[in-house]
Amino acid sequence: MHVSMLPGEYSCGAFGKEARGFVDLLAEAGFRIWQTLPFGWPDTNGSPYKSLSGFAGNPFFIDLDTLFEKGLVTRGEREEARQKSPYLCEFGRLFAERLALLRKASERIRPAEREKIDRYIRGIPELYDFCAFMAEKESGGAGALFCHEFMQYEFLDEWYGIKKYANAKGIEIIGDIPIYLDPESSDVKAHPEYFQLDPDTLRPTAVAGVPPDYFAEDGQLWGNPLYDWDRMKEDGYKWWKSRIRHQLTLFDGIRIDHFRGFSAYWSVPAEAKSAKEGKWVAGPGREFVEELKAIAGEKLIIAEDLGDIDADVVRLLADTGLPGMRVFQFAFLSDDNPHLPHYYPENVVAYSGTHDNNTLLGYIFDLSEEDRRKMLDYIGYNGTDGKYACPYVVKTLMRSAADRVIFPVQDLLEYGMDTRMNTPGVADGNWAIRFTKEQLGKIDCAYWKKQNALYNR
Numbered sequence: 001m002h003v004s005m006l007p008g009e010y011s012c013g014a015f016g017k018e019a020r021g022f023v024d025l026l027a028e029a030g031f032r033i034w035q036t037l038p039f040g041w042p043d044t045n046g047s048p049y050k051s052l053s054g055f056a057g058n059p060f061f062i063d064l065d066t067l068f069e070k071g072l073v074t075r076g077e078r079e080e081a082r083q084k085s086p087y088l089c090e091f092g093r094l095f096a097e098r099l100a101l102l103r104k105a106s107e108r109i110r111p112a113e114r115e116k117i118d119r120y121i122r123g124i125p126e127l128y129d130f131c132a133f134m135a136e137k138e139s140g141g142a143g144a145l146f147c148h149e150f151m152q153y154e155f156l157d158e159w160y161g162i163k164k165y166a167n168a169k170g171i172e173i174i175g176d177i178p179i180y181l182d183p184e185s186s187d188v189k190a191h192p193e194y195f196q197l198d199p200d201t202l203r204p205t206a207v208a209g210v211p212p213d214y215f216a217e218d219g220q221l222w223g224n225p226l227y228d229w230d231r232m233k234e235d236g237y238k239w240w241k242s243r244i245r246h247q248l249t250l251f252d253g254i255r256i257d258h259f260r261g262f263s264a265y266w267s268v269p270a271e272a273k274s275a276k277e278g279k280w281v282a283g284p285g286r287e288f289v290e291e292l293k294a295i296a297g298e299k300l301i302i303a304e305d306l307g308d309i310d311a312d313v314v315r316l317l318a319d320t321g322l323p324g325m326r327v328f329q330f331a332f333l334s335d336d337n338p339h340l341p342h343y344y345p346e347n348v349v350a351y352s353g354t355h356d357n358n359t360l361l362g363y364i365f366d367l368s369e370e371d372r373r374k375m376l377d378y379i380g381y382n383g384t385d386g387k388y389a390c391p392y393v394v395k396t397l398m399r400s401a402a403d404r405v406i407f408p409v410q411d412l413l414e415y416g417m418d419t420r421m422n423t424p425g426v427a428d429g430n431w432a433i434r435f436t437k438e439q440l441g442k443i444d445c446a447y448w449k450k451q452n453a454l455y456n457r
Contacts, residue, residue, distance in 0.1 A: 001409045002037040002355075002421075003061050004046070004089050007437040011083040011090035011098070015158035016063035020165055022440065027169040029445040030452030034166065035174040035406050037355060038257075039159075039250060046091045046431035047422075049178045049257065050224065052185045053130040054243045057155035059102055060094050066158060072105035088432045106150035107143070114146060121149040126187065126242055133186035159250065167252070174300065174406075175251035177243070179258040180208045180224030187239070188225055194232055194239055195225040206267045209275035210258075213307050214333065216425040219266075219275030226267060229284045237284075237291050244295045253300030255349075259322075260305055262289055263313045289320045302349050306330075326350045326402065328393055329363050332371050332378075340378075341400040350402035352393055352411045355421040359410040360390050362417030390414040398455040405457065409435065412443050 006013030006022055013019070026034055040051030041058055048058070064081055067073045081101060083090055109117065122128045131148035138144045166173055181187055183204060188195055196205050208224040210216075232240065247254050261283055268278035292301065303317055305324040317324050326348050331339040344350055352360045364386040367375060372386055379392040390411055397405045410419045413435075422430040451457075 001034065002048070003039075003058075004037075004431070005409070005421075005434050007086065007435060007440065009083060009086075010064045010078075010081050011094050012060040013089075013434060014061050014063040015155075015162050016065050018437070019162045021437070023162070023166045023169055023171055025440060025443065025445060026166075026171050028449065029443065030449035030457070032170060032452075032457070033172050033174060033404065033406060035255070036176060036251075038176045038178050040178070042091075042431070043182065044091065044095060045427060046089055048176075048431070050180075050182045050222075051178060052134075052182050053126070054177075054181055054185070054187050054239075055124065055126040055246050056130040056152055056186070057159070059151040059155060060089075060098055061159070062102065062151065062154050063158055064101075067105050067154075072108050073101060077101055077104070086436050087434055089434060091432065102151055103143075103147045106147040109146075109150060117149050117153045118146065120153055124246065126190075126239075126246070127152055129190045130186040133189055156250075163250070163252075172252040174253045174255060174302070175247055176255045176257060177247055179256060179261050180222065180226075183207075183223065183225050191239060194228055196228050197225060204270045207270050207272075208261075208265065209268045209278055210266050211275060211278060211308055214330070216275075218425075219278070220425055221268060221272070221275040226265060229288075233284065233288075237288055240288075241291065241295050244292050248296060248299055253302065254296075255302040255304055257304050258307075259303035259324075260307060260309060260313045263316045264310075286316060286319050289316065289322070293320060293322070306354075321347070323347045323349050323403065325354075327352075327354060327357065328397060329353045329357050329360070332367070332375050341396055341402075344400045344402045346401050346403050348402045349404045349406060350397050350400055351405075352397060352407050355408070356424050357408075358417050358420055359408065359415055360393055361387075361411075361414055362420060364389055365416070388414075395451065395455075398451060398457055409440070409443075412448070413439065 001022065003019065004013045007018045008014050008016065038048040038051065039057050040048055041053055041056050042048050043050045064073060064078050068078050121131060131145055131152060134148045135145035163173055192202050197203060198205055204225040206226050207222065208226055209221045210219055212219045263283050263285065264280045265283050266278045267281045268275055301322050303322045303324050305313055305317060306327065326339050326344055328339065328351065331337055353363065357363065358366060364372065376386055376389060379389065379396045381389045381392045383389065394407060394411065419433050421433055
């Protein structure tokens, strides 16, 4: 359940009373984990996986009711910001109006508080680099710089309050880290030496993507700049360590997206028209992963090991001891498939689906008749159409040996494909889905508390 998906009245889920309400729901239903998507500044399509910074937070998560209570936005400004629809993030409106409103709020900060905020943000160098980068990009001078400092400070202050509230109720929060950054990010500008860039133009010489797989027959051409791992190794992977350290102040554990890129990454020539033109290049491997583990200590790191996985990736996971992922929606792609729940070892995190999958109900209806019957037999469902089969899938995963089992909220609600979060390879129409308080209220907390207790979850 990404923060953007939460109920609220201001075009995007936020760090307000609705976030605390969701924590209350999880606690009442006996759940112990809340996993989010990345918290980074999103692109204009709303994607949190192509961020302008590996450190900066999404300003649209700042709660307007909290700012109103602090006297930083007026009643009229808050009323003007009310959404037109409670079911979708209004990204166009957020980019056009919300940032301007937050700028006004920053201008109302008193001098002593301004000094405190500036001092705090400068204490996180990469975050200050981002604020300076955005101010320069906007040609807004000192006012723009402080506005971005204020947004990042307020983001952290509000989120740390939510995290403290969740932890007090026994809920751990797992975040998500995209392996790559936007080519126009502050980190690429501040540290071009860490990326595979042309030394004269500072444009990427090769870009990220993945080869053809079950998501896209032409592969996916992401376009992110690739890391210069040899150069990063020279200073002991300092930037990556800072990134992990910062993220673990935000979360109790993290999932690293596209973990297989640490074993080998798909390198596509910058001028290529398709990801098919790429090739595998060796990544930093075990030594690097062990460095990240040392930073994390006892905190959880989940390795997203989906897609084109070879023996080297399997070996890297085995050698480092990190848990990989199992996804039920991939279980019936072949007869002898590691995503079938009866094959799960303890040291994995099992999912009914991810943000890149259809909803569970949508998946059931999209299966061929033969595969659907096989899947329904597997989960012990005796009906014919699968319409009411979602709870059976959930219980099948709960019964598995996997240490942790995580479900998209859509699958608890048994919602269809119209609530899908993302379709890989499709630029528009993603990331916007939201849920109302009334919809979340349909989750039967007593039922799920019983299931969690029954399977010792």
